[in-house]
Amino acid sequence: MTAKTLAVVLLGMASLSTRSAAQEITVAAAADMGSALTELAARYQKKTGTSIRLLFGSSGNLTQQIKNGAPFDLFLSADEDYPKQLIEARLAERNSLYRYAVGRLIMWVLKSSSLDIEHHGVNVLLDASVKKIAIANPQHAPYGRAAVAALRHFQLYDKVADRLVLGENVSQAAQFVESGNAQVGLIALSHALVPAMKDRGRYWEVPNDAYPELDQGAVVISRSQHKKEAAAFLSCLKTPEAQAILRRYGFSTPEGKR
């Protein structure tokens, strides 16, 4: 390859990469948003041509990454505390904060389980066959905090505390149950409703009043080079179409709230 062709190729690659960068945003989202956001992003990409890179983790973990300079444009948390922390630290745009969904906590067992959660609800946790109960880590996962609050609400926490196992995030808590290592999990409804899991388990929805509302907040990251595009995607989440998708995946939406 001559120097000239090489230069042309390199220039071409450079222009390609800058062009695609202008139309690509990176969205970091809480683990419970997995399926819903994948569908929402695919639709958005088809409609607008903006490609969306998705990554998922526990909200606490993603917040740490943002604090340490992760190149995200938009952050969809599983609560509102983390986005507010980022706003306080001037790492996220105050006026972009938006409650895009409300999470729902469920008790989940494998289909083959002998536990009658549909009728006995939370009391099955006292069943002798329940050796381990999986929840997300309450220290840094909102669903973990909701699970602990619900257990305290039913005055079960002290009785089951030595049987709790903590997933790093709510997906891992679900994985503990799915792999047959824990008998019951307190996880997100959105997990139980994804196609891969729907036929694998049964669930009982924990009543709303048993835990503080799982308001999920989104913010645009201040360091982002694509704030406009990120805000555009965020406002797309406010459309009735998007909210219908969120409801289908097991979230309440701010309008259609309890």
Added chain:
Amino acid sequence: MDWQAFWLTIRLAVVVAAVLVVIGLPIAYWITYSRWRWKFLAEAAVALPIVIPPTVLGFYVLLALGARSPVGRWWEALTGHTLAFTFEGLVIGSILYSLPFAVQPFAASFSAVDTKLIAASATLGASRVETFFRVILPLSISGLVTGVALSFAHTMGEFGVVLMVGGNIPGVTRTVSIDIYDQVQMSNYAAANQTALVLVLIAFLVLSLVYALNRRMWAIWPWK
């Protein structure tokens, strides 16, 4: 400072290093002296945990220990509980994870032993077991020490496997690395730094001790 996590991590590392001596020595012996033509396959298999990402290894261990796998069901029938989320479960995961770090130094030092000495030992009427303990092993002490130190250190700092199969139970499966991770997640950088510093100091101390002992190992070896 969560001293419980330190105690747990040290116990885990000691148990894993000890078990790896017991199962690592025969594996290394076989790898070194076997003339089986497909031996390289076994060597490759032993090295696999270096390649497999720890979380992936941990995930498969979790599946293998679960109620849906034969191993998991067998253990549950035997003991009444599953292996995941227990100390024993962590030991099993860590043994797999650290196996190459024990076997490879062992095997390397065995193959450095002069075969003439082994032949001489046999000529003098020593059995294979006697030859191993009185000729091969004394000449391989530094490899043995390296293997023990590496598997100890590797287990001390283990994160991915423990994260996947541990379930973060205080005193049972919450090791120091998990504790540090949690502190970072909660933005307690100061606490995380302190814990990490103590971890480094303990590891440095233990490793120095092991390597110091290595220099004088001949002095305490019983069969000279």
